[in-house]
Amino acid sequence: MTQLPYEEALERARTELESALSLILQEIAAYPTPISGCDAQYIRLISDRTRIASSLRDLDDRPFVATPRKLEPEAA
Template identity: 70%
Template structure:
């Protein structure tokens, strides 16, 4: 990659999140049927899946950055 160092770090972070998501989805697929509302480990996996998904969405969004405007006379 020929970008700036922080861009490389962001790409690595996004790649790590994608790997974590894949591993987590595999773990959820193999998880035994939980007892509704009683399985803390399953609830944590679901929570982590949501957090990882949120992080990936935020990394892919283009945030609005206000640009200061200076009024000129004339």
């Protein structure tokens, strides 16, 4: 199995998550009206939608990486 470059792997993950989110949104839209609090499958779809959307936001977040003001070895 060939490993992908890091950025390509992230883009592939983003694409797969977007596809999964689209499928879940379609399934939720076509779902019959649930009985509030009694429909475990519907609750699972909503939970999965939230988790996938959160994962997509996490991929877009850029972590803060502290860097020295002077880019010189003695500045660290």
